[in-house]
Amino acid sequence: MKLEGYVEHIIYRNAENGYSVLNLMADENEITVVGVFSYIGEGELVELEGDYTEHPMYGQQFKAERFEVKTPKDALAMERYLASGAVKGVGAALAARIVRRFGAKTFEIMEREPERLSEVKGISDRKAREITEQMEEKRDLRDAMVFLQEYGISMNLAVKIYQQYGQEIYRIIKENPYRLADDIAGVGFRTADEIAKRVGIREDSDFRIRSGILYTLLNASAEGHTCIPEQMLLNRTVELLGVPPESVERHVSDLSIDRKLIRKALPDSRGQETVFVYAASYYYAELSIAAMLYHLNLSMDETDAVIDTRISKIEKATKTTLDEHQREAVAEAVRNGLLILTGGPGTGKTTTINAMIHYFEAENLSIFLAAPTGRAAKRMTEATGCQAQTIHRMLELSGGPESAVGGRAMFARNEENPLEADVIIIDEMSMVDLHLMQALLKAVVPGTRLILVGDVNQLPSVGPGSILQDMIRSETFPVVRLTKIFRQAAESDIIVNAHKINRGEPVTLDNKSRDFFFLQRQDPNIILRVVLALVQEKMPRYVNAEISDIQVLTPMRKGALGVDNLNRVLQRYLNPEDKDKAEIPFGHGVAAEDGGTGKGILRVGDKVMQIRNNYQLEWEVRNRYGIAIDKGVGVFNGDMGIVRAINTFAEEVTVEFDEGRMASYPFKQLDELELAYAITVHKSQGSEYPAVVIPLLSGPRPLMNRNLLYTAVTRARSCVTLVGSAATFQAMIENGTEQKRYTGLCETIKSYISSQMSDM
Numbered sequence: 054m055k056l057e058g059y060v061e062h063i064i065y066r067n068a069e070n071g072y073s074v075l076n077l078m079a080d081e082n083e084i085t086v087v088g089v090f091s092y093i094g095e096g097e098l099v100e101l102e103g104d105y106t107e108h109p110m111y112g113q114q115f116k117a118e119r120f121e122v123k124t125p126k127d128a129l130a131m132e133r134y135l136a137s138g139a140v141k142g143v144g145a146a147l148a149a150r151i152v153r154r155f156g157a158k159t160f161e162i163m164e165r166e167p168e169r170l171s172e173v174k175g176i177s178d179r180k181a182r183e184i185t186e187q188m189e190e191k192r193d194l195r196d197a198m199v200f201l202q203e204y205g206i207s208m209n210l211a212v213k214i215y216q217q218y219g220q221e222i223y224r225i226i227k228e229n230p231y232r233l234a235d236d237i238a239g240v241g242f243r244t245a246d247e248i249a250k251r252v253g254i255r256e257d258s259d260f261r262i263r264s265g266i267l268y269t270l271l272n273a274s275a276e277g278h279t280c281i282p283e284q285m286l287l288n289r290t291v292e293l294l295g296v297p298p299e300s301v302e303r304h305v306s307d308l309s310i311d312r313k314l315i316r317k318a319l320p321d322s323r324g325q326e327t328v329f330v331y332a333a334s335y336y337y338a339e340l341s342i343a344a345m346l347y348h349l350n351l352s353m354d355e356t357d358a359v360i361d362t363r364i365s366k367i368e369k370a371t372k373t374t375l376d377e378h379q380r381e382a383v384a385e386a387v388r389n390g391l392l393i394l395t396g397g398p399g400t401g402k403t404t405t406i407n408a409m410i411h412y413f414e415a416e417n418l419s420i421f422l423a424a425p426t427g428r429a430a431k432r433m434t435e436a437t438g439c440q441a442q443t444i445h446r447m448l449e450l451s452g453g454p455e456s457a458v459g460g461r462a463m464f465a466r467n468e469e470n471p472l473e474a475d476v477i478i479i480d481e482m483s484m485v486d487l488h489l490m491q492a493l494l495k496a497v498v499p500g501t502r503l504i505l506v507g508d509v510n511q512l513p514s515v516g517p518g519s520i521l522q523d524m525i526r527s528e529t530f531p532v533v534r535l536t537k538i539f540r541q542a543a544e545s546d547i548i549v550n551a552h553k554i555n556r557g558e559p560v561t562l563d564n565k566s567r568d569f570f571f572l573q574r575q576d577p578n579i580i581l582r583v584v585l586a587l588v589q590e591k592m593p594r595y596v597n598a599e600i601s602d603i604q605v606l607t608p609m610r611k612g613a614l615g616v617d618n619l620n621r622v623l624q625r626y627l628n629p630e631d632k633d634k635a636e637i638p639f640g641h642g643v644a645a646e647d648g649g650t651g652k653g654i655l656r657v658g659d660k661v662m663q664i665r666n667n668y669q670l671e672w673e674v675r676n677r678y679g680i681a682i683d684k685g686v687g688v689f690n691g692d693m694g695i696v697r698a699i700n701t702f703a704e705e706v707t708v709e710f711d712e713g714r715m716a717s718y719p720f721k722q723l724d725e726l727e728l729a730y731a732i733t734v735h736k737s738q739g740s741e742y743p744a745v746v747i748p749l750l751s752g753p754r755p756l757m758n759r760n761l762l763y764t765a766v767t768r769a770r771s772c773v774t775l776v777g778s779a780a781t782f783q784a785m786i787e788n789g790t791e792q793k794r795y796t797g798l799c800e801t802i803k804s805y806i807s808s809q810m811s812d813m
């Protein structure tokens with residue numbers, strides 16, 4: 054049946070799919086209507102098709118299957134529409150005046166002769182234009198929404214697509230919807246492919262195959278590769294698209310002629326020359342990194358005798374005697390434009406950094422200290438007594454919306470406006486990925502000393518590349534390796550065992566240690582219970598810390614002991630439901646037990662983590678009177694915080710990060726957060742926690758390796774407790790095969806250097 058009426062009030066609206074509940078006034082009757090409305094506003098006249106149904110709780114309602122927004126016919130209806138707030142700047146009084154002037158012709162005049170609006174008292178020419186433009190925009194947007202909905206595009210996405218292309222959408226969607234995957238954040242190949250299918254674009258269309266190839270490369274970069282073997286690219290793309298290999302091959306070759314892809318011969322894991330394929334931007338990033346490193350790698354003049362004397366003076370002043378390698382590191386830092394310092398935990402990296410700082414300070418040189426994450430920067434500040442900052446902040450991430458191009462950061466410090474420092478020391482270098490390294494190097498001029506400090510045995514960066522490892526492997530730059538564990542550090546079993554793990558030696562699990570425990574349990578449910586007891590009671594007391602300082606680390610996302618399930622269980626006990634704590638549905642990864650929606654809950658008091666870099670998110674630090682004392686932009690992958698407020702009215706969640714930084718997330722942006730009672734070992738890189746609890750039972754072999762265990766264990770400052778299978782633990786120590794990362798930086802550095810040599 055059909056029903057016509059005015060939208061009186063929208064009771065509920067799901068912004069993602071348009072599902073709405075609204076009050077409709079039809080012939081003086083108020084009717085509750087439910088249905089999917091792509092675009093609708095209060096005050097509008099709609100014609101609905103559907104049927105009345107009986108809802109067990111809400112009684113009779115009209116279920117709309119189809120709808121059409123109609124132009125209001127009579128004067129009263131027009132006035133109602135205009136007064137509804139649908140047009141900005143027109144309130145009830147003005148709406149009444151407009152309709153009094155033009156009567157039933159109001160809309161016609163607004164459409165055809167908008168300049169006449171200025172005949173109404175209180176409407177200037179400019180305002181008349183504004184009102185008209187709004188009416189037009191609304192109509193265009195509505196038409197576009199209806200069009201995009203036909204292709205199964207959600208409303209949020211439809212708005213984004215419309216904002217990007219405007220009236221061009223019709224052409225783009227019909228000709229090449231794969232462009233959406235390139236241009237719009239949140240549209241991937243799969244969404245574009247779905248649209249293409251509905252539009253009727255053929256499976257073997259050129260656009261589809263090219264887009265599929267680029268998508269495969271993008272996926273590879275999400276796994277950390279900067280390039281992949283061509284054969285692997287072909288296989289994966291063929292599998293993705295279901296098209297013959299020849300056509301993929303042909304397009305790979307076309308794309309490389311267009312320089313969208315770069316093919317390059319590199320040695321594979323067995324050292325044999327193989328063709329690898331890069332997305333062009335990754336290739337040029339490696340090339341420019343190689344070139345910039347080459348130019349920074351200068352020799353600086355200073356005699357050994359002078360250096361020796363100065364170091365001895367520092368040793369006296371700081372009452373430390375540096376060992377041979379530490380001394381060498383300081384001397385090399387003085388003598389070179391570029392230096393890598395690497396070593397495991399407790400081998401004296403920080404002590405060496407401190408000696409370097411003393412040395413350069415005595416020379417009156419300006420020194421910048423930085424690290425890839427906020428937590429790592431904070432640690433560096435504490436350990437050196439000098440202010441360290443995140444690399445992003447040092448490079449002056451600019452705040453405006455233009456600060457991220459294609460999701461990438463834009464920095465105010467770059468080749469045109471380099472950092473004004475004589476010495477830059479970067480800690481936790483193993484976490485720096487290809488993009489950040491490129492941005493950093495752009496902002497450093499030759500002549501500035503760049504000292505890169507890190508532990509090359511940690512897991513590689515979350516983002517693509519294995520910069521530190523590749524630089525060391527290239528054997529092109531000065532490297533000092535610290536290997537000796539100092540006496541104080543040697544008293545810690547965390548450090549001693551970490552080194553054993555790294556060397557592949559067995560670790561004794563007799564629980565006679567003060568800071569390293571292994572609780573053998575085989576049943577996942579029992580492991581969960583033990584983990585909970587450790588986090589909730591034992592560890593906070595043992596290391597004298599808050600519950601939120603105890604971090605659970607796990608290798609995996611899925612399974613009983615994966616991140617998702619651990620978070621669900623830990624949340625239930627550590628931050629249970631409470632009528633005084635606001636909460637909202639949240640997240641995608643949380644399975645089962647919640648009514649089959651696959652969603653979890655976010656609650657005030659929850660511990661959360663930002664899971665991607667957001668260069669635009671604003672934060673504020675307020676004093677106790679609520680006055681902002683510091684402001685900035687950018688919350689980064691891996692930053693941890695506590696949910697302080699959930700405002701369902703403003704649809705906002707406020708999270709407090711380190712150092713009191715408060716950031717607000719619109720509900721729509723909550724996919725940037727995850728619960729963080731438990732996090733993956735990968736995400737924990739660069740952070741340190743007073744105590745770490747690691748459930749360890751089983752998992753896929755490539756993941757369960759020495760590298761991962763080493764990284765997990767070294768995250769703990771005062772205590773590590775592993776809970777689970779000792780056999781798995783020992784097997785991980787023996788599994789020295791790292792997850793393979795394909796990168797070409799090492800070879801690119803070498804070939805760049807030799808090309809420079811031959812030019813000389």
Ligand SMILES: Nc1ncnc2c1ncn2[C@@H]1O[C@H](COP(=O)(O)OP(=O)(O)OP(=O)(O)O)[C@@H](O)[C@H]1O
Nearest residue numbers: 374375376397398399400401402403404539541542
């Ligand atoms: N030359 C030295 N003589 C005596 N003790 C030293 C020396 N160098 C470092 N130490 C001591 O060894 C311990 C570890 O040193 P440091 O903190 O510098 O190492 P690190 O490599 O930075 O460790 P981590 O990566 O775990 O932070 C500290 O207690 C430090 O005081």
